[in-house]
Amino acid sequence: MPALVTYEVEDNIALxxxxxxxxxxxxxxxxxxxLRDVLNDAGDKIDAAVLFGHGQNFSAGLDLAELSKRLTPEGQAPRKRRPxxxxxxxFDLLARGNFPVVCALHGATIGGGLELASAAHIRVADETTFYGLPEGQRGIFVGGGGSVRTQRIIGYPMMADMMLTGRILTVEEGSRCGLAQYVVPAGEALAKAKALARVIASNVPQTNWMITNVLPRINDLSHDDGLFMEYLNTSMTRPPEALKRLEDFLEKRAPVLARPE
Known part of the structure; x- marks a missing residue:
């Protein structure tokens, strides 16, 4: 039986x-x-990751056929609630792990698929991408962190509209809402995501960790607590690589920053 999640490493980037x-x-x-096992295994081995979907779609979300079996009277309910x-x-392993994740989107990015994409740090969508949250029409509710992550990206009014009415967003509409930071021609999302991941992987790992773990937590704090958290992190001991990069910049030895291809 083929793996449900493929995993390979190119240089220091996980695909x-x-x-x-x-x-x-x-x-x-x-x-x-x-997916959980892959994210755990990647751990300290890589500096960035690209998440994508095989075939014609990123993900249509929750497998409703399997859910319906569990909801029948004969379905096996868990004996206890999981902690x-x-x-x-x-999804938290992806959103708040120790490496940044770039998500390459195409085709259906629906329900749980959109919740998964919302957990990534950067999203690249090609022109075939469309977004939906059809839980309202299915008699269920978001269950992959969408009420937190997706709502914070697009706001309550848009999320309520999508869930209550079944509204589908085009790639352009999704981009305007912040669902993707980049929009590329059809078939080019994965290549663009890899290019961005290579740029990200060249950063100091400690800085990447603060951007992906500290920054979103600061967003949850009050003004004063956020500034204090920022102060604590800027006061942390810097790795030797950070000092070398600053010296290279000051001595004009640093490479000129270029836009990813």
């Missing part, structure tokens, strides 16, 4: 692929557990 193309990369527990929801714990 992580959702691999249920015949199901539009719909996510079930088995896929999420494989942490599998979706939440897995």
């Amino acid at each position: 992580i692929g959702l691999n249920r193309p015949e199901k539009r990369n719909a996510m079930n527990d088995a896929l999420l557990m494989e 942490r929801h599998l979706w939440h714990s897995t």
